[in-house]
Amino acid sequence: MKLRYYIIKRILLFSLVLFGISVITFFVSHVIPGDPARLAAGLHAKPEQVEFFRHKMGLDKPIFVQYFIYMKGLLQGDLGISIRTRRPVIEDILNYLPATLELTIVSLILIVILGIPLGVISAVHKDKLYDHVCRIWSLFGVSAPTFWVGLMVLLVFYLKLGLIPSGGRLDSTIQLTRITGLYILDSLLTFNFPALVSSIIHILPPACVLAYSELAIITRMTRATMLETLSQDYIKTAKAKGLSERKVIYKHALRNALIPIVSVIGLTLGYLLGGSFLVETVFSWPGIGLYAARSIMELDFNAIMGVTIVYALIYSLINLIVDIIYTILDPRIRLG
Amino acid sequence: MDTKLALTKLQATIIAVVIIVAALVVIYYATLPSHIPPTQVEVRIPRSDSVVTLDPAKCYVVPSIECMTPVYERLINYNDNGTGFEPVLAKSWEISPDGMTVTFYLRENVKFHDGTPFNATAVKFTFERILALQGGPAWMYSAIDKIEVVDTYTVKFVLKYPDVTFIHAMAAVWGPLIVSPSYVLSHATEEDPWAEEWMNEHMCGTGPYMVDEWVKGQYITFVRFPDYWRGWEGKHVDKIYMPIIREWATRRMMLEAGDLDMIFPYDVNIDDIDVLKENPDIVVEEHKPTLEVVYMVLNVQYGPCADIRVRKALNYLLDYDAVIEAYGGYAVQMQGPLPRKCPGHDDELFMYHYDPEEARRLLEEAGYSDGLEVTLAYLSDVEEERKIAEIFQTSASAGGVTVNLLGLTWPALNELIGAPPEQRPDIALYIWPPDYVDPLCMLVPQYKTGEWFAYGYSNPQLDNILEQIPKTVDPNERLELYKEAQRIIVEDVPRIWIIEHEFAVVRRSWLKGYHYNILYSFYNCDWYSLYIEGRT
Numbered sequence: 001m002k003l004r005y006y007i008i009k010r011i012l013l014f015s016l017v018l019f020g021i022s023v024i025t026f027f028v029s030h031v032i033p034g035d036p037a038r039l040a041a042g043l044h045a046k047p048e049q050v051e052f053f054r055h056k057m058g059l060d061k062p063i064f065v066q067y068f069i070y071m072k073g074l075l076q077g078d079l080g081i082s083i084r085t086r087r088p089v090i091e092d093i094l095n096y097l098p099a100t101l102e103l104t105i106v107s108l109i110l111i112v113i114l115g116i117p118l119g120v121i122s123a124v125h126k127d128k129l130y131d132h133v134c135r136i137w138s139l140f141g142v143s144a145p146t147f148w149v150g151l152m153v154l155l156v157f158y159l160k161l162g163l164i165p166s167g168g169r170l171d172s173t174i175q176l177t178r179i180t181g182l183y184i185l186d187s188l189l190t191f192n193f194p195a196l197v198s199s200i201i202h203i204l205p206p207a208c209v210l211a212y213s214e215l216a217i218i219t220r221m222t223r224a225t226m227l228e229t230l231s232q233d234y235i236k237t238a239k240a241k242g243l244s245e246r247k248v249i250y251k252h253a254l255r256n257a258l259i260p261i262v263s264v265i266g267l268t269l270g271y272l273l274g275g276s277f278l279v280e281t282v283f284s285w286p287g288i289g290l291y292a293a294r295s296i297m298e299l300d301f302n303a304i305m306g307v308t309i310v311y312a313l314i315y316s317l318i319n320l321i322v323d324i325i326y327t328i329l330d331p332r333i334r335l336g
Numbered sequence: 337m338d339t340k341l342a343l344t345k346l347q348a349t350i351i352a353v354v355i356i357v358a359a360l361v362v363i364y365y366a367t368l369p370s371h372i373p374p375t376q377v378e379v380r381i382p383r384s385d386s387v388v389t390l391d392p393a394k395c396y397v398v399p400s401i402e403c404m405t406p407v408y409e410r411l412i413n414y415n416d417n418g419t420g421f422e423p424v425l426a427k428s429w430e431i432s433p434d435g436m437t438v439t440f441y442l443r444e445n446v447k448f449h450d451g452t453p454f455n456a457t458a459v460k461f462t463f464e465r466i467l468a469l470q471g472g473p474a475w476m477y478s479a480i481d482k483i484e485v486v487d488t489y490t491v492k493f494v495l496k497y498p499d500v501t502f503i504h505a506m507a508a509v510w511g512p513l514i515v516s517p518s519y520v521l522s523h524a525t526e527e528d529p530w531a532e533e534w535m536n537e538h539m540c541g542t543g544p545y546m547v548d549e550w551v552k553g554q555y556i557t558f559v560r561f562p563d564y565w566r567g568w569e570g571k572h573v574d575k576i577y578m579p580i581i582r583e584w585a586t587r588r589m590m591l592e593a594g595d596l597d598m599i600f601p602y603d604v605n606i607d608d609i610d611v612l613k614e615n616p617d618i619v620v621e622e623h624k625p626t627l628e629v630v631y632m633v634l635n636v637q638y639g640p641c642a643d644i645r646v647r648k649a650l651n652y653l654l655d656y657d658a659v660i661e662a663y664g665g666y667a668v669q670m671q672g673p674l675p676r677k678c679p680g681h682d683d684e685l686f687m688y689h690y691d692p693e694e695a696r697r698l699l700e701e702a703g704y705s706d707g708l709e710v711t712l713a714y715l716s717d718v719e720e721e722r723k724i725a726e727i728f729q730t731s732a733s734a735g736g737v738t739v740n741l742l743g744l745t746w747p748a749l750n751e752l753i754g755a756p757p758e759q760r761p762d763i764a765l766y767i768w769p770p771d772y773v774d775p776l777c778m779l780v781p782q783y784k785t786g787e788w789f790a791y792g793y794s795n796p797q798l799d800n801i802l803e804q805i806p807k808t809v810d811p812n813e814r815l816e817l818y819k820e821a822q823r824i825i826v827e828d829v830p831r832i833w834i835i836e837h838e839f840a841v842v843r844r845s846w847l848k849g850y851h852y853n854i855l856y857s858f859y860n861c862d863w864y865s866l867y868i869e870g871r872t
Contacts, residue, residue: 034747042396042472052470159589166590281582286553299747
């Protein structure tokens, strides 16, 4: 099947998935106990105030009618108004999501450029010093809670050494024209060098902390798959044919070992997106994690729906990209 | 060997990355203006979450209100200990002897940030807008029948029924913040006549500071309003910088590093007070009283708590000292339904203490000699509530009572409170921050028949008193009625009154002019009085 047909097919499938997600999220969020009208009206509101809001928010209509109205809006790109922030959900998401996306992408880059080479080094130097160091590092990575690591990084590098900023995305004295919401990209697009430096400096500490535990997983995974691949007959054949060690490792072994790693990286991206909440909290990173958590706690229907749909879209997109990368890594794999 | 060469290249790449990062750090610190002391004097106080709304007619939460007080002002404010009022935009005021009208005589030559003059029309417009939008603060103004503009600088509030306590609502934490009518109307549309959408994110008041920059989810800055009516003589800050710092540990580190000047009392983690006190550059003001109370509501209509003996027994089964300890000592046990700093508080009311034996005796009398099982609902995401619930679970077991804990989210807890009596939990834990100082703002919503937070409690005698209070012009007579109301409530035992919360103020010693206000300071400052002295 040609790639473009495959992509069209997947997009059609996305629509079905999104429809299913919208139905489940909408009805589940509406049947769990709680009265958003009272929350919107305020803690000490009188019953007539609560009813005023119930009517204003359309919560006095039957649930199926509410769903129909929501879907009608959704098809026109309208995710509704957040009960909590009183702003259009789409605006809130566009405000918070880029920060999380940028943090996630930088973390993923760190994971890939550090995790895969470290795994390869470990495998090539199995049971040597390099390997032991990598393994201890990995073990610490999977065992140390991100929250704690974040605080320790701040304590040492911010408070004691004064090397990094305490948090945030950009120094408040720097102006940056917002285009995409991804500050590094925006500063490149506007040739704003101080903003570029400041945004890199600000993103590196939380990105490193976020990458830290996942880095350990990717390193261990790469090591394991590389060890398995290196013991294959075709590797011995390649070596026997006189190919250089480097070529054998990076062209023959690593390429094959990468297939399972790519799927783990896909999952990692999903995890980073959803799991960045704690790091965002420690480093005052204005991401969507806290927005999502607050929306759930306060039963902000529209925000819950909006965030769920956006996350579902991102996950679906990641899966599609992972599938396409498979075909590039292994030409035997056919899309269909 | 090739392998070695490959690894060396890898190492070289890593080293190169490290060098680039180090270079960036050096460039950052060498070139950026952020670490040069600001030429303008800036006060930096963090907030813990994003703004919900900037509309005074709707704002009923923290964080949000702290972003509005540099910009907006009230007609009157409470003095620092909450015992009286201070003029702000009103020079003086007058309550009619029958309690049916309140007249404010307004200050002249006051301008809104859009340059338009402040006058009686603006006051009328502000409160009509609050009532039309029915947001969180609207309940406090439901007594208003009409607002009359007597002349340019005199405005009269005519009430539907006599209410001499109405004046308190004019100094409430949220709500009575005067907006510029011309600013609002210039952004109104046919579908949005009160410019709700615009006012959600924009402000225009008469206050000392104006919004300079708002980066949503990150920070908000304010600069001086040059035409402020009090003028800029004396010491004041030029700029206010309020970043969102969600995590307490981060806030604390920033304060210690000198990157913050103060932390709002509501955001202070009491566990760290002792450590902060040791820092000579940090001033800690301890045990500041508040009007915030924590109590448990008992389901007086259904189940074991319908029996007054059980309610009394449960009051004897809470280890109050353990709760105070859980608050790091920043709490005092409540004495009846009102906090001690509330006018009219009766300091002779009976106070329960932890006494499992007495509780057992009462439970036996009530027919629960084989033990009792009750459910306690609390907010699972509020750390203090979780601690109190667990303390009660432990201490009540000594009296043979099994407490089943039901941790809920705020919407779910509210749903249960509004449910029919047989579906409500036996006990629900509540933290009540008052909107203003007068006891009626606590007694009516919590104890009057039919009110949402009364939780089914009803006493016609008390209802009569609560209806009589607003009509009673003589303050001494009113204080007696408050005491009578408290005595009735305490006799009925519809609650377990737990603690009155106390705060700590934590700030750098170079921040001067700060003064603590019993009602407003939990998440606020008198911004105009602040100044910086001795910051390096």
